[in-house]
Amino acid sequence: xxxxxxxxxxxxxxxxxxxxxxxxGTGEVHAIMGPNGSGKSTxxxxxxxxxKYQATSGTVTYQGKDLLALPAEERAxxxxxxxxxxxxxxxxxxxxxxxxxxxxxxxxxxGLEELDAMEFxxxxxxxMKLVELDEAFxxxxxxxxxxxxxxxxxxxxxxxxxxxxxAILDETDxxxxxxxxxxxxxxxxxxxxxxxxxxxxxxxxRLLKYLVPDFVHVLADGxxxxxxxxxxxxxxxxxxxxxxxxxxxxxx
Amino acid sequence: xxxxxxxxxxxxxxxxxxxxxxxRRIREQAAERFNTLGWPTTRSEDWKYTSLTSxxxxxxxxxxxxxxxEDPASPFGDQPVxxxxxxxxxxxxNRSALANEHPGIRVMPIxxxxxxxxxxxxxxxxxxxxxxxxxxLNTAMWQDGAYIEIAPGTQVEGFIHLLYFGGGTAEHPxxxxxxxxxxxxxxxxxxxxxxxxGRGIYFTNTVTEIVAGDGAVIDHYKFEDESLDAFHxxxxxxxxxxxxxxxxxxxxxxxxxxRNVINAALTGEGASLSMEGLFVLSGKQHVDNHTVIDxxxxxxxxxxxxxxxxxxxxxxxxxxxxxxxxxxVKTNSRQTNKNLLLSETAIIDSKxxxxxxxxxxKCNHGSTIGQLDEEALFYLRARGIGAxxxxxxLVYAFAxxxxxxxxxxxxxxxxxxALFARMPKRMERRSESR
Numbered sequence: 001x002x003x004x005x006x007x008x009x010x011x012x013x014x015x016x017x018x019x020x021x022x023x024x025g026t027g028e029v030h031a032i033m034g035p036n037g038s039g040k041s042t043x044x045x046x047x048x049x050x051x052k053y054q055a056t057s058g059t060v061t062y063q064g065k066d067l068l069a070l071p072a073e074e075r076a077x078x079x080x081x082x083x084x085x086x087x088x089x090x091x092x093x094x095x096x097x098x099x100x101x102x103x104x105x106x107x108x109x110x111g112l113e114e115l116d117a118m119e120f121x122x123x124x125x126x127x128m129k130l131v132e133l134d135e136a137f138x139x140x141x142x143x144x145x146x147x148x149x150x151x152x153x154x155x156x157x158x159x160x161x162x163x164x165x166x167a168i169l170d171e172t173d174x175x176x177x178x179x180x181x182x183x184x185x186x187x188x189x190x191x192x193x194x195x196x197x198x199x200x201x202x203x204x205x206r207l208l209k210y211l212v213p214d215f216v217h218v219l220a221d222g223x224x225x226x227x228x229x230x231x232x233x234x235x236x237x238x239x240x241x242x243x244x245x246x247x248x249x250x251x252x
Numbered sequence: 253x254x255x256x257x258x259x260x261x262x263x264x265x266x267x268x269x270x271x272x273x274x275x276r277r278i279r280e281q282a283a284e285r286f287n288t289l290g291w292p293t294t295r296s297e298d299w300k301y302t303s304l305t306s307x308x309x310x311x312x313x314x315x316x317x318x319x320x321x322e323d324p325a326s327p328f329g330d331q332p333v334x335x336x337x338x339x340x341x342x343x344x345x346n347r348s349a350l351a352n353e354h355p356g357i358r359v360m361p362i363x364x365x366x367x368x369x370x371x372x373x374x375x376x377x378x379x380x381x382x383x384x385x386x387x388x389l390n391t392a393m394w395q396d397g398a399y400i401e402i403a404p405g406t407q408v409e410g411f412i413h414l415l416y417f418g419g420g421t422a423e424h425p426x427x428x429x430x431x432x433x434x435x436x437x438x439x440x441x442x443x444x445x446x447x448x449x450g451r452g453i454y455f456t457n458t459v460t461e462i463v464a465g466d467g468a469v470i471d472h473y474k475f476e477d478e479s480l481d482a483f484h485x486x487x488x489x490x491x492x493x494x495x496x497x498x499x500x501x502x503x504x505x506x507x508x509x510x511r512n513v514i515n516a517a518l519t520g521e522g523a524s525l526s527m528e529g530l531f532v533l534s535g536k537q538h539v540d541n542h543t544v545i546d547x548x549x550x551x552x553x554x555x556x557x558x559x560x561x562x563x564x565x566x567x568x569x570x571x572x573x574x575x576x577x578x579x580x581v582k583t584n585s586r587q588t589n590k591n592l593l594l595s596e597t598a599i600i601d602s603k604x605x606x607x608x609x610x611x612x613x614k615c616n617h618g619s620t621i622g623q624l625d626e627e628a629l630f631y632l633r634a635r636g637i638g639a640x641x642x643x644x645x646l647v648y649a650f651a652x653x654x655x656x657x658x659x660x661x662x663x664x665x666x667x668x669x670a671l672f673a674r675m676p677k678r679m680e681r682r683s684e685s686r
Contacts, residue, residue, distance in 0.1 A: 049634070071639065076633070076634055084631070090646070090649060093649045102632075102637050158635065
């Protein structure tokens with residue numbers, strides 16, 4: 001599904017990812033954990049194509065395509081979804097209008113028939129239940145006046161509707177209470193299948209209790225320094241990140 | 253066909269058949285006033301952002317024939333309860349017979365209203381031709397326009413539409429002066445939509461006086477979708493009595509050089525006013541919005557919101573003044589101007605101002621100038637929406653605060669259409685320039 005090879009990237013000329021290599025197979029759930037400043041969000045944003053972030057060297061191959069060569073909207077249409085850490089409020093853009101336009105842009109690109117208003121509403125209603133969002137949210141402006149938890153649930157709702165092949169969750173768990181955390185995990189788990197891959201980026205292990213990953217990687221100073229199974233997340237939770245940093249320093 | 257401004261700076265008043273003595277006298281005074289004042293120049297504070305040189309250099313002709321090309325058509329079809337259509341200064345079609353069957357409704361060409369009591373009571377009492385040259389020019393020169401009178405207690409469902417179509421060419425530039433009077437009696441309710449369209453080079457100079465009687469509710473919309481080579485100078489003068497409620501909306505999407513003067517006087521206790529404006533400009537369009545809200549009586553509310561969207565080399569001006577007179581205690585007033593600049597060469601001058609003459613008021617004002625939110629743009633694109641569509645969505649979203657508040661469905665849809673009609677052009681030009 002996704003192959004990142006020796007990726008160097010950063011923002012405003014400052015290098016943050018310093019040779020990151022990662023391979024995500026179809027149907028796999030990977031978690032990337034790491035301390036603040038290790039490059040977690042940079043990775044998410046580089047993959048989604050946020051303009052400020054530049055890849056300086058290395059390659060990212062997504063389903064055989066050079067992902068970095070595609071503009072953000074093309075990546076989305078190809079099935080890459082980024083659940084954002086700070087979903088932006090867009091006053092005046094109606095939630096349902098926006099999501100229908102997005103879904104139909106994706107469907108058109110994938111050679112599928114566009115949904116009409118009724119079909120879309122039916123789909124949206126079904127997915128809203130999954131993330132326990134009230135239907136009243138649909139008629140409001142995108143994220144406007146939403147609480148932190150509602151914004152994150154709206155991200156997962158959008159993900160459920162757009163049905164991406166590769167979902168990237170950028171610290172979706174931050175700022176969530178235990179109920180919201182459970183709902184978010186429920187939304188992501190519903191997407192899990194042998195056709196969908198998920199990359200969960202997080203600082204804490206708590207989301208991973210509900211959303212059990214197949215692989216866990218530790219990101220430190222712009223590189224993956226350790227990989228393992230789900231038990232690595234538990235180890236990190238108990239011991240913190242310091243021992244990893246020490247290990248890395250010792251290996252140099 | 254006559255050349256209106258013989259040496260382009262002095263005028264002789266126009267007179268129409270059956271004109272009462274008072275109207276004759278007003279026209280003569282107004283002509284004299286214009287000849288004394290002359291065309292405004294950028295030396296005057298009121299006109300410092302807008303030069304009329306390009307307008308006064310043209311030898312305007314008055315010619316009421318229909319311009320060549322397609323027949324002007326109303327965007328509203330048969331939805332208005334009454335419609336008057338004017339072409340190049342003269343009445344072209346009158347669809348008001350049905351509405352006039354109602355004893356409380358009068359919709360007619362203004363020339364037919366001159367003997368009515370209400371006309372005599374209100375005509376030319378509010379738009380100040382002593383001070384303002386263009387109002388004086390209009391008062392002296394008007395040939396046609398609309399008269400609307402709603403009897404006390406009459407609620408008009410739906411809306412009355414006034415359509416103005418102009419057309420001219422470089423060889424034959426046409427000038428039109430329209431004069432309108434809208435009088436809403438005590439406790440009456442009315443929605444009036446004025447829309448301006450046209451082809452080629454022409455100049456529309458229009459004055460609409462609006463009188464809201466005690467407790468009257470008036471919704472006034474003005475759509476300016478003139479040709480990009482057209483000149484438009486318009487005055488909307490609102491006079492509000494006790495507990496009246498007026499909403500004024502001015503939507504400018506067209507016109508090469510546009511000057512909007514929108515003034516309101518709240519003269520009766522408890523009156524409320526919502527004055528809104530939206531200007532969506534590109535190319536070399538120049539739109540100058542000049543508003544004065546005069547709080548004369550106590551306990552009145554006014555909310556003013558003007559939004560500008562400017563692309564390419566467009567220039568916009570918001571010059572808004574709120575005056576709170578010494579007697580106008582407990583005034584509640586808010587004035588806001590927000591602007592969105594889509595290019596580095598577009599210019600906006602924003603000049604909100606408050607002039608408060610008593611200390612028992614709640615007033616605030618502010619203005620903002622910004623660009624499209626890059627974060628929002630990325631958010632939309634990251635969901636699969638193309639860059640141009642995302643940009644248009646955000647531009648429309650900025651305008652929607654004004655558009656979505658339009659109460660009449662047909663009017664709101666028309667505003668949406670007018671906005672979208674301007675947006676794709678911008679898109680095409682962008683992709684060409686790449």
